[in-house]
Amino acid sequence: MENAVLQQARSTRGWTQEETAEHVRTWCRRNGLDPGSFDAATVSRLECGRIKWPRDEVRRALRTVFEVETDAELGLVGRRRPPTTTREVSTTKRRTLLQLGTAAVLPDLAPAPTRLGADDVRGLDLHAGALEEWDRRSGGRATKHFAALELRRAVDLGSASMTPAVRSAWNGAVARLAGLYAWTLFDAGEIGAVPAFDLALGAAREAGDASAYCHIATNAARQAVHDGAAERALSLTASAAGPHSPAVLAMISAVSxxxxxxHGDIRGVMRAVAAAEAHASRTDNDATEEGWTQTLTPAKLRSDLGYALYRLSATTGHLAPDLVPQLRRTAGVSEVSQPRxxxxxxxxxxxxxxxxxxxxEARHHAVVAVHLAAVVGSARLDSAITEMHAAAV
Structure with missing residues (x-):
């Protein structure tokens, strides 16, 4: 499947495929790495989707020359690890998915193929990754309709015949897209996020995909925190626990x-913050992460920890330790890759x-927030800016 994300990134910079290849080769040589036979033809194969996951040094070079933090931002998606079990989403659940929110008013899609293959499912994951990146840059209001449309298409593909392995991967793709749809509803400030999250969690369990379940559960926990539902949030983060990578464990601790x-639990918060930082210190920055875990950057962790301390301060009425430094770190992330x-x-x-x-200093940061809010459609951001204006009066 064509990698339109990489094509767009190159076109935006006005580079030819040969110029892109030269940038990659130059970076590799400067860093003592072997670019191999990376040339214009290789760039063409990447953009056509014939190469979906180039080797590590090439991905590192591409991330650097295009100034992004994750492979997903260039439309590069790693292979899914095989799930431990193979179970199918029931017909009832599939029908329920079709009834989600705006899916009921979407136009009819082209007829589903009679047989589904591994490449078709990888295409769903690629589209989910691109939509997740769009959500990070533009907010849920800009993304929710397309997330619903892609979810509807993915569910319709379930009527095709497929091998057990492909069925399991399809279940996981549906879970990821349902989780994305739930998240965009939440970020857009629309109703229906909680049942959509619950549906996505059920689909992830059906798929036997612990990684997808963790991703969805922690996002659902963030939504619960925003709504003040502490017990639901703690239950969700507890359910996400498992033998995950240090980066994932750091995220779970931060959301906890x-x-x-x-609850205003100062000791509990500070223990969880310390645990998140300890997990983060064990993260191998050179390790290759796959799928959604590529988004678990140090900047993302700082954002999660800053919000935890911000909520603690709001609950207790006292400034939490390290709050201002954490918020300064979050405010210092890239405007290009993480505007929200x-x-x-x-x-x-x-x-x-x-x-x-x-x-x-407050006015300086307020100007930045208001400027970015003009291009990011997020009810959460609107709420933060409303609170900022109230504090400025």
Missing amino acids: AQALAL AKAMGAARLATVLFRQGDVD
């Missing part, structure tokens, strides 16, 4: 800290600074 903050995270960090930092009387 957010839930504990709703940067805007929310800037708005929260401005809120705290206004309340402390540091008006000049």
